[in-house]
Amino acid sequence: MLNTKSIFHTLIALSAILVLGSCEQRDTKTVVQGDAASMAYVAPGEYDEFYCFMSGGYSGQVTVYGLPSGRLFKEIPVFSQYPENGYGYSEETKPMFNTSYGMVPWDDSHHIELSQTDGEFDGRWLFVNGNNTPRIARIDLTTFETVEILEIPDVAGLHCAPFITENSEYLVSGTRFSVPIPQQDVPIDSYKENFVGLINYVKLDQETGEMSLDFQIEMPGYNYDLARNGKGKSHGWSFLTTYNSEQAHTLLEVNASQKDKDLLAIINWKKAAEYMEAGKFTERTTSYYHNTVDHSTGIASSEEMKTTRILNPKDCPDMVYFIPVPKSPHGCDVNPTGEYIVGNGKLSADMTVYSFDKLMKAIENKDFTGDIDGIPVINYESGVHGILKKPGLGPLHTEFDGKGFAYTTFFISSEVVKWNVEKLEIVDRQSTFYSPGHLVIPGGETKKPYGKYLVAMNKITKDRFLPTGPELCHSAQLFDISGDKMKLILDFPTKAEPHYAQAIPASKIQPNSVKYFKIEDNKHPYAALGEAKARVEREGKDVHVYMTAIRSHLAPDNIEGIKMGDKVYFHLTNLEQDWDVPHGFAVQGANNAELLVMPGQTRTLLWEPFKPGVFAFYCTDFCSALHQEMSGYVRVSPADSDVKLMWGLNNENKDEETLREMMK
Amino acid sequence: MLNTKSIFHTLIALSAILVLGSCEQRDTKTVVQGDAASMAYVAPGEYDEFYCFMSGGYSGQVTVYGLPSGRLFKEIPVFSQYPENGYGYSEETKPMFNTSYGMVPWDDSHHIELSQTDGEFDGRWLFVNGNNTPRIARIDLTTFETVEILEIPDVAGLHCAPFITENSEYLVSGTRFSVPIPQQDVPIDSYKENFVGLINYVKLDQETGEMSLDFQIEMPGYNYDLARNGKGKSHGWSFLTTYNSEQAHTLLEVNASQKDKDLLAIINWKKAAEYMEAGKFTERTTSYYHNTVDHSTGIASSEEMKTTRILNPKDCPDMVYFIPVPKSPHGCDVNPTGEYIVGNGKLSADMTVYSFDKLMKAIENKDFTGDIDGIPVINYESGVHGILKKPGLGPLHTEFDGKGFAYTTFFISSEVVKWNVEKLEIVDRQSTFYSPGHLVIPGGETKKPYGKYLVAMNKITKDRFLPTGPELCHSAQLFDISGDKMKLILDFPTKAEPHYAQAIPASKIQPNSVKYFKIEDNKHPYAALGEAKARVEREGKDVHVYMTAIRSHLAPDNIEGIKMGDKVYFHLTNLEQDWDVPHGFAVQGANNAELLVMPGQTRTLLWEPFKPGVFAFYCTDFCSALHQEMSGYVRVSPADSDVKLMWGLNNENKDEETLREMMK
Structure with missing residues (x-):
């Protein structure tokens, strides 16, 4: 009886067989262009052009690679104990792991977010989320050390984090798993009644980068997955994908894949900040920890925070909206001009591109199909720029090159697809080996992408490197994207599981790197x-x-x-x-x-x-x-x-x- | 008063300044040969030629690289907790850290030793030592998992380990820090009176690779540093360098650098095994742990061992000898034929090459200058093949290419020197960036080196890679040694601090690599x-x-x-x-x-x-x-x-x- 049949399991397995089968027939050498060796090579004594910061996934850390060489320069300990340099063992660093759950010496780091000024990377700080026991960490990019960890209360699985606004005003994040708020001993099957979602806004001190939880917005009990903030014209808005709008609590593989569309949450955070000013929040008792390293002593200390401020959309009109998004979405990415928002439905055959102008017009016209818990649902057709038809199987994440093109990873069909955002035309596709999750282009999520390279972070390596027993490394593939067609240059192994990365020109970090402490x-x-x-x-x-x-x-x-x-x-x-x-x-x-x-x-x-x-x-x-x-x-x-x-x-x-x- | 003047500190600092100063003036590009990029490049879909296993040093782990690409495929957790995959946190793996000191979840892994059959790597097991809390671990090379850790009792700082005999009969190791045996509360300045050295022989099960401590030899309270076993004609013998033959217990930098020569210990382990057979040992009560993973459950368990068997050279004639070795030696390496033993005195201007035949003859002739605690000291001149004059500053470690050449790293003058072992002639020298410790040539310590590449493991990186704050990676430099002159191909960063590495053709590991557990x-x-x-x-x-x-x-x-x-x-x-x-x-x-x-x-x-x-x-x-x-x-x-x-x-x-x- 417990042997549940899973149509999706079968479907995915079949797809995997087809994909991997076809991979074996691909001649990988034809993929490699003539001078790939010299393009990836950084000679002894020379420097890489870009720093590439990757999340460690289940290592809980952040890794620092050089591009184009793919060389691993450093693993920065963040959420997990690190015997190599005593992080989490020394008396100075132990407090970094304090949480409302006690000492939690591990986490699952997912998304890198570099600080921005005017929508461009400024090279000051790096933020990364802890997915398991919800936390956000800050790394000082002059010392490459973790200097702050902030717990986010009353959420579970902080996957949807930490996404920055274009002047580093805020980091937005959303709960992946809704839970009872406040925590209480209730039956799991009372999910729809008792489980609540929260979207969190962490404010950043403009001088020091220090984080503080400004407010949380109470939301329906969905799973918030990924997000981006607007830029340029859409600055002041956040866009978050949800899955499990079915509100299932068991066998999500099947039960959270019932509806044809899930929802994209659209938040006017400037409006939310106004509501905060106006005292429209309710203060709630909770417990969460804020751990900071004192600059002059190098000693971490913890402060327990005891209240949080909640905004409820019911009390705050014109602050939160929904619009339907392709089935079970993952990535949610905003193009450099801030006009287009790409929603990747991983179980959808098509990809939806929203227009910020159209969304604003629909909101202005109250072009809604109804509401959910007081949150208006925008008419899907009214917000859409257009649909990219049948681009591949399992679209996950999109970045941009600043020349009008988007690049999307397809997990199931194992490829990267380049397409024109305005015209919704596919211009190139290249195989990856194998299933890619996220990808990164230097500056590819900012207002001014640097372009040049693209790195696909692949989830299944199998036969790509010399085998190392049952446990294999994940892999990255470096493409040159300076021309019309993407060129595969290099396969390089990665540490643990990078879920996302950001790359920045060396010149923005190197000159400020501290050599020793005075x-x-x-x-x-x-x-x-x-x-x-x-x-x-x-x-x-x-x-x-x-x-x-x-x-x-x-x-x-x-x-x-x-x-x-x-x-x-x-x-x-x-x-x-x-x-x-x-x-x-x-x-x-x-x-x-x-x-x-x-x-x-x-x-x-x-x-x-x-x-x-x-x-x-x-x-x-x-x-x-x-x-x-x-x-x-x-x-x-x-x-x-x-x-x-x-x-x-x-x-x-x-x-x-x-x-x-x-x-x- | 505590501000001790240190002549050596001054000397070394000056040397470092000179070396680094001169490095900055070197044009690194001239070092790189034309086709270096293609020589180091492994195209997507192609495989590296060699596995290179490196110790992690202060990470306590072992890392697996590909050569010539320098790509890091895996970090195998051994002596330290590894949040990334739960090693040391899961109930199955926690017992791996049990020791007579309690649970010790960290160590300092130093020397890689691959199993051998007839003096060649057989690709079955990898052994590595824990330097801090004396232990030796075994990794199964079909699964790349640590399956056994054996504590070595009554020694401290097991640096001099684990060196294998040519048919994997034994692993020899020596205490780095002599301690009171059995441990007792005595004044530190009673060192000469109370502190004892031990050289340990761990027997390997020929079928399973399982380790057991067979016997320990009681030795003078020196610091045993590095060792090799004989091969071919010298099979049956072990050679171990010592430093601190002054038996200082404070400011060793000065006080252990007084004598012009230290001592090389020469052990006839076949003879020792005969004495064991004959019951010439004394059994002593102690405590040490043997942790093993059950193959069928994957669960580690610990056994406390309560006795150890000691051989005393006084009771066992013709088993142990000393011969003077250049001042403060580090490496002690035996060439492929087993005839030559190279002793690298790191504070000596010259390098001594011993002849096994001459040593045997001197022993036969009782050509001794005296004895130390009943251990005969062979007349230096009688055992020496010859001296390599002024090869460089700070020689540390030597490997061989199977063509009659030796390659030695020089820490202070930052270089690798190629020299003819028979003729004692230097034929090439190349700069490294910067101070190298050990080096590795595939099979370079076996009877049949594969040659082709040489990797220098450098201790100071400084400006070689993009900076990552005060904490920088260590670096490796890959040389092509297939021609007369060494060619620098690639700089690649390494994880933590590789003290030693061994490289083996992929064909010896790849076919046996387990893909999953049935x-x-x-x-x-x-x-x-x-x-x-x-x-x-x-x-x-x-x-x-x-x-x-x-x-x-x-x-x-x-x-x-x-x-x-x-x-x-x-x-x-x-x-x-x-x-x-x-x-x-x-x-x-x-x-x-x-x-x-x-x-x-x-x-x-x-x-x-x-x-x-x-x-x-x-x-x-x-x-x-x-x-x-x-x-x-x-x-x-x-x-x-x-x-x-x-x-x-x-x-x-x-x-x-x-x-x-x-x-x-």
């Missing part, structure tokens, strides 16, 4: 700002080791007087003041990770001794020719031992009093 | 081997969800009857039986990570509800066009609620009794 700006309370300050202090059961690292020794490097039951905090300050001289720190048997400490920075590892004895610690980053010598010992005595606190470096260990006298 | 072989006790078996069972406060995944739904997808205080175990079985169709699983607010489940596999996530309400779960890997629909809800009720256990999929939720009746 030691004089280090205000960490446990920093030892000079080797003479290296010391050990006991506060009851807590022992604080103020340790310094400089090529090629740690100070102190002999520590005695630690007792069983103590908590030892190793605070390592990297005294180097030069580029690319990190030091690491690891201590034997830590139930923890390592520290990787950048020049000028202080990081703290908690170590709880497990047995009496003498244990080794060392620098984990090969920092100099004498790196192997950069090590030390810590002695652990029984709890009732009378061994005194002592530390030393290149001298016989001395007791605390003598050492303090010497330090004066 | 569902009929799945013996996991909580597997639901078919959707009809999907169910929920309560055992007191433990709730077991036997869940299945197949495109595009999870079963059950509505679950009720969970109470506050319960521990919910989601056991997800991926029912797919095709290549590259993983499913993932995440549940809102888990203080944990996700599950990434390969076809045919079962993985378990523990979820402890945090508040009453209805929470979402979903598939985290974009598996099909209807992946977004692959989701469900779990309802949590207060502890004293009378909500009954219910679950469902595409039918109204029914109570447990009815559902069990239906399942019959």
Whole structure:
């Protein structure tokens, strides 16, 4: 009985067989144009032209690639623990994972959003969403570090996030899974009665980029999937696709695919902001966390927020509209002029292109077919610029080249299609290997796309690379789009599952990249700002080791007087003041990770001794020719031992009093 | 007073300035040969020629690259938690981190060692060491999964590991930091009196590859750094470099660099095995963990081992020898014929090449200069084939091309030098950007190197790639070595810090790579081997969800009857039986990570509800066009609620009794 028949499963499986079958017959070499090798090649000592920031999907992180080389320069830890540099293990970074659910050390990062000024990337900040436990993070693009994580309350599966407005005023997001609000113990099959959707507007501080949840709009209990904000003429509006307008709560594969059309939500956020000003909101008690890194100490701290402000469309006319959208849509993309909005119905044979002018006219004329919970539904025909007929199977996402063309990925038919947005004409199609989700063109969602390259992010790799057992990498395919036809240049593997990426010219990031932290700006309370300050202090059961690292020794490097039951905090300050001289720190048997400490920075590892004895610690980053010598010992005595606190470096260990006298 | 003057710090800093200064003046383009782009390029649809396995260093993992493309295909989690696929978070994999120190979810992986048959790579297993909390791991090269971790007792910093013998009989390793044995609370400055070194021999099961600690040899308290085993004529012998033969315990940078020569340990392990047979060992009580994955369930379990067998050179004559080696050595490498052993003294201006025949003759003639703790010290001159004079600054590691040439990395002078081993003549040198640690040539440490490429693993990247803030990637540089002169082809970034790598022809791995796990072989006790078996069972406060995944739904997808205080175990079985169709699983607010489940596999996530309400779960890997629909809800009720256990999929939720009746 539980063996549900699924027409869609069968359908998709058949499609997959057909697609993959045909792929095998394609001669991939004919796809590659003559000089592809040199087009993708970046010679030793030369630089890539673009940074490409990709979401990590189920890694929870963000990855940084170069284009056109496809080389992975960095994985930036965001939502997940990262043993490699101690993120989420060090005392400074642990608070980044605080949420109203407790400590959540993983998430599913989906959509990259670079900050914009006047509709163009400005290279200041990068935002990315956590899909599972709803959060939005901000990365500082001068340091490439995550500096802020904001939880979004009362939503589930924050897939539809974080989409920015053209002057970085707001990030809009929508709940993917509607839930009871406030959370309550109700039967799941009371979905239609009790489950509510929310669309969230996070305000950005124009100077610092800091996020604050400004307001949430109460919406019908659908699944909000993807969104874009308007630009130029449509600035001030948001467009969000929904699926599951059927409001099913089980076997969505079938039950959320019943209706021929779902709905596109259209929000006048400037109007919403006016309603906020006018006090039209209701304040509701809730709980969510805002985690921020203090710039001067590098320490993250959490603030629990306890209220949220809700706007209800019933009380706020002319703020929210719906219009039908092709069945089970994914992408919702706005062209550079802001006039056209593309709705990709992944179970529809056609793609609908809306006209912003027509939508405005329909709203002005109240050309509605009815309303849903007080939200007017615009007459479909009145809002449509036109329909791209039978472009492919399973359209997912569209970007633009700034020359009037759109590029759409087709998951089922495994291809990218180039088409003229105004004329609704297909001008080129190229196979991908295999099913692509999103794609990215540098600046391809802004008012001024840079064009030149297109990267398709493919979900199924199978036989594209040397096999690595059952778990394979996902893949990206780089196309040159400078000519009339797209040219496949390169396959490159990606880390985890990039759901979306944005690419920006190197010149917008490179000049501002911080090389090291200035030691004089280090205000960490446990920093030892000079080797003479290296010391050990006991506060009851807590022992604080103020340790310094400089090529090629740690100070102190002999520590005695630690007792069983103590908590030892190793605070390592990297005294180097030069580029690319990190030091690491690891201590034997830590139930923890390592520290990787950048020049000028202080990081703290908690170590709880497990047995009496003498244990080794060392620098984990090969920092100099004498790196192997950069090590030390810590002695652990029984709890009732009378061994005194002592530390030393290149001298016989001395007791605390003598050492303090010497330090004066 | 603590501000210790360090002559070496000054020296190294000066060298670094000189080197980097000169680097900036080099025209890198002249280094690149005409067709470098096409030499490094692997066209879409084509395969790389070699797998290159790199250690992750402070990531604790192993990475898999293709050569010549330099593309990263996979990061295999080994010693560290890996949120990306739930390694170290899932119930099946948590036991992999058990040690005598408790759960240690991080390590510093250093040296890759592929299994060998007759001195050639056989493509069966990959071994890698954990440097911090001494461990050795084994990866199965059919699945690319870590299947075993063995702790090595009573050593610290297992850097000198795991070096294999030519028929994979043994892995030899040595302690980097000597410690009191057994561990005891003694003053650190009693080092010379109390601290002991151990060299460990791990036996490999010839059929399964499973590791067992056979014996340990008690050695003087030096720092054992790197090693190789003999091959061909020298099969049966191990060669290990030491540093800190001064036995310093503080400021090793200075105090362990006093003597002009350190020592090379030479061990007759066949003789040692004979002594073991003859019962010449002493058994000592200790504690260490052996963690293994059961092949049929995929579940890791831990066994605590309580004794170890020690051989003491004093009791076992003709088993261990020393010979002086250039100051502060790092690499210790044996050429393909097994006749020459290269000792790289990183603070020495020259490199010493030992002759195995001469060493044997010296031993036969008892040509010793004395002994250390009963270990004879061979007369340096008698064991030396010759000296390579002033080859560069800071020699670290050497590999071979099978044509009579050796290639050595020089950390301080940032270069690779090619030299004739027999004639001790330098034939080529090429700059690296910048300081290289190890290098790898495919098969370059075996009896039959494949040659063709050389990869230098560089420690300082600085300006080689687009900057990513203070934390930069490390870099690899690929050289073509098929001609007389090395040609630099490509710079590619690497993940974390590869300390060593091994490369093997694709043909030795690719044909045996497993595509998916057969569902009929799945013996996991909580597997639901078919959707009809999907169910929920309560055992007191433990709730077991036997869940299945197949495109595009999870079963059950509505679950009720969970109470506050319960521990919910989601056991997800991926029912797919095709290549590259993983499913993932995440549940809102888990203080944990996700599950990434390969076809045919079962993985378990523990979820402890945090508040009453209805929470979402979903598939985290974009598996099909209807992946977004692959989701469900779990309802949590207060502890004293009378909500009954219910679950469902595409039918109204029914109570447990009815559902069990239906399942019959």
